Amino acid sequence: MIRPGHRRPGYAAALIHRLSGVALALFLPMHFVALGTALQGADRLESFLGLTHNLAVRTAEWGLVCALAVHMTLGLRVLAIEWLAHRERTAIVVSGCLATSFAVGLLFLLSA
Amino acid sequence: MTAQVIPETVTPEAVQGAARMLEVRVRRGEVFQTFAVARRPNQTVLDVVTEIQREQDPTLAYRFACRVGMCGSCGMTVNGRPRWTCRTRVAEAATGDALVLEPLRNLPVVKDLAVDMEPFFEKWRRAHGYFEPGEAPPEDFAPVRPDEPERRKADAGIECINCGVCYAACDVVAWNPDYLGPAALNRAWTLVNDVRDRGQEARLAAVAGDAGCHSCHSHMSCTEHCPKALSPTFAIAGLKRETGRAALRRLWRKA
Numbered sequence: 001m002i003r004p005g006h007r008r009p010g011y012a013a014a015l016i017h018r019l020s021g022v023a024l025a026l027f028l029p030m031h032f033v034a035l036g037t038a039l040q041g042a043d044r045l046e047s048f049l050g051l052t053h054n055l056a057v058r059t060a061e062w063g064l065v066c067a068l069a070v071h072m073t074l075g076l077r078v079l080a081i082e083w084l085a086h087r088e089r090t091a092i093v094v095s096g097c098l099a100t101s102f103a104v105g106l107l108f109l110l111s112a
Numbered sequence: 113m114t115a116q117v118i119p120e121t122v123t124p125e126a127v128q129g130a131a132r133m134l135e136v137r138v139r140r141g142e143v144f145q146t147f148a149v150a151r152r153p154n155q156t157v158l159d160v161v162t163e164i165q166r167e168q169d170p171t172l173a174y175r176f177a178c179r180v181g182m183c184g185s186c187g188m189t190v191n192g193r194p195r196w197t198c199r200t201r202v203a204e205a206a207t208g209d210a211l212v213l214e215p216l217r218n219l220p221v222v223k224d225l226a227v228d229m230e231p232f233f234e235k236w237r238r239a240h241g242y243f244e245p246g247e248a249p250p251e252d253f254a255p256v257r258p259d260e261p262e263r264r265k266a267d268a269g270i271e272c273i274n275c276g277v278c279y280a281a282c283d284v285v286a287w288n289p290d291y292l293g294p295a296a297l298n299r300a301w302t303l304v305n306d307v308r309d310r311g312q313e314a315r316l317a318a319v320a321g322d323a324g325c326h327s328c329h330s331h332m333s334c335t336e337h338c339p340k341a342l343s344p345t346f347a348i349a350g351l352k353r354e355t356g357r358a359a360l361r362r363l364w365r366k367a
Binding site for chain 2: 008010011013014081082083087088090
């Protein structure tokens, strides 16, 4: 079996895009549960939100924001390739997408 | 005006005497065999394989024909990267003085560095990668101007020489052996843009299946490795758009 060229930036981009999408899909049910508590009154929502004020949840939120940002930037890359026939320098573009996502994550941390 | 320095004439013998040795590891089945070959100026990877086969081990199997980048038969994996070997210089591909040669990925190995290209060409047929003139011959030549958008789209992909490098580079082929692959889909795209062709509906149906254009993950490996600098990724993206439009047209007709 010839070893695959998995270390290509395009492969890494697709992998990160897929994994961040899975992370966002897993988050969505929890998000709806949180919103659902609002239907049972403001106190219920506030008490639920109170549970999220700890370091582990804050870190997870940061990861989620990064995942959302990286999913969006890598999705824009795919759209540019498929609709605009943009011949990219893959390593540079993918690095830019990741850097943008971490910058968004940093902004989230600074504003928290 | 400065005087030009004319270099001394270097005889081939002198070059050979001074040349460094190249360590070439060749995959032969499940094991690697190591050969030592002299480095020479402007030496290609195919030169190295030919030297091994003619001077050291006549049982080494590999494939080549034109030696000038036209026939597409000398594709191999060189230091982990699929390449055409006749136009790849050792200086460009070697890591230091080391070369690792393996057969193309994603294709059955016949022996040593020679692969069976049958699955590759079978997928060209499955993708309707052949011209279909239709039942009735046309009454006149189809006027096709060089600057027409369709002609330009076809032009972008018609220089493919079927070397299989993109097919070996494709991760989706490795995951799904039924996937038609970049070369067959690129060929289908050039025909989709041929106004004379009468087999478009069947072709779009053939490339829209589970193992067709929509399986492409846009890794860009095919585009990155194509020795002819073509972009099968864009051809596949064109097929995705065109098959989408065809599906909408079918829905519209039904409604």
